[in-house]
Amino acid sequence: MSELVLTLAAAQGRSTGTWHAVELHRSPSELDGACEVAVCGALARVDAEQVWDGADDDSCEACADLLC
């Protein structure tokens, strides 16, 4: 595993329920509940309570691939 420089947040797709990774350029508290563009290009709602886990069953495979 390489070290990630960017801070990643978990964001849930509105229709699919899939979790995506979002690169944070602001503090997580400012992003909670906001729609952001995920690493894979999908729109997803950031949940500051959640941590991105690419190995999770509900996680977006495209996001996980792009972050490897």
Ligand SMILES: [Zn+2]
């Ligand atoms: Zn994704």
